[in-house]
Amino acid sequence: MSIYNNILVVANVNSDDQPALARAMQLAAKSRSPSHVTFFLAIYDFSYDMTSMLSMDERDAMRRGVIHQREQWMQSVAEPYLNEGVVFDVRVVWHNRPYEAIIAEVFAGEHDIVIKGTRKHDILESVIFTPTDWHLLRKCPAPILLVKNADWPADASILASVHVGSENDTHLGLNDLMVEQLKCLTERLGAKPYLINAYPVTPANITIELPEFDPTTYTDAVRGHHLTAMKALRQKHGYDEEQTIVEQGLPEDIIPESAKNLNAAMVIIGTTGRTGLSAVFIGNTAEHVIDKINCDVLALKPEGYISPLDPNTAS
Template identity: 25%
Template sequence: MNLQRLLVVIDAEHQQQPALQRAADVARKTGAELHLLQIEYHPSLEGGLLDSHLLNRAREAILRQSHEALRASVAHLSDEGFRIEVDVRWGKRRHEEILARVAVLQPDILFKSTHPSSALRRLLFSDTSWQLIRRCPVPLWLVHDVAPRGQSLCAALDPLHSADKPAALDHQLIGISQTLQAELGLQAQYLHAQAPLPRSLLFDAEVAQEYEDYVTQCSREHREAFDTLIAQHAIDRAQAHLLEGFAEEVIPRFVREHNIGLLVMGAIARGHLDSLLIGHTAERVLERIECDLLVIKPDGKG
């Protein structure tokens, strides 16, 4: 994973820009260049009584003013020596404009703020964020707060590929985590949560009698797969955690208890076109965490 070209989505509706601050922190340590993207849109300038020429002039004026304002707001970063490019675009569907810019720029990471503002965890991520989680082909770093929670990251692994993940994705997650540990000084932890089928779901009496053997075998298979995966990388055993329980419960709890600042997860797109979805387990995890999230797609897949 390279850390030389960072694309940052600027949210003009908020005064604070956690994504920009996090990207700047990364750039300070790596010398990366920052590409800032701001999307403007006002429904009143999409048709109506004004003719198309006047509408275009109004949109152009807004884009020019926004560009100047954004450039002025990051002048202190330019003075600090950052290499910064500013791009302000007009677009009704923000995620489509962002993905178009990603396709052209091919950044190493896309940064976006989540701006949580509701007690309903589903609203932690806006529709734009969910669309990017599903469709962004490059690593997507969703920033939760201006100040990072801690100096540790956690990579959520799935060595038995129960979520239909390709085997290479776990190695990809580990490699990226090791790069972030080396480049950014983040202490990496590696987590796998495993849970056997609950006894309450077994209705066949004969099968139920063999439940304990099933649990033992399930645990052994997960342990062997996790140990084999970890052994292929230079990972201290103290950094590897195999915990029992459902991922959507274990991962958020581990993040809280270990003051994790960045959760690294793989996402698999299912379906096609606008129906792309990541796994239900992953979505339930995302609704419960309160740290930054780095979403990784398998190499060559968006």
């Protein structure tokens, strides 16, 4: 199980404030093992590659100059966050697709987590663009920690959003992985752990199409199934009933509400490989959850996940 000591931090080129770097240094400072933090940036300017009046060598020299300037800026903005005992370096690459550059660096540097600042995406942007965040959630083999705020709240909790209603082996494995990471992170950061599960509301059309259908009995059966499965999961990992939440409703409603009520500093979600999103997060639900939560979100892939950008499997 990863303990997050080889950390890749994605720089925010638009600000001197670097909450992702702050979180990385917090994790590194509380580690029992030596930690290495790489501050990373992918940059690209189309004009440097299309300047026909310049020779190839001159264009290369211009690119190197831009990269050097960014490296100096990153060293400068990183200075307030640095901790003694944490190995730190800066890496800037020339690449026109940031998410591909980030994932390539994950493989090259064998990083065990990617930490990136995020923000609420407005409707227009989410319609026209696919943000780097979502590409990383779907395709990056390493855990992705999306950081909303630099400050870690006092008396904080961490929630693991488990999918206990499923009997799918991938989901069951992800549940165990999330709970193991929850235990590791709450101990490391001094937070309170909670397991949370949302189960579906009875579809209204069933009662119309099947007059003999009893929605109350059905709802009770579904809730009972989820409570039993949650009990088995919490007992397996040594948690008390008071540390579990099983609520009826949509994940994008239940998870943010619970995160707010429990003063959550982080929510852990599971993502699967084929679509990048767990079956509990159908369609854009993961995006809605992340945008509604005003805290960090840690997204984990199942064991054995193979990224479509894995250089070892490229044809």
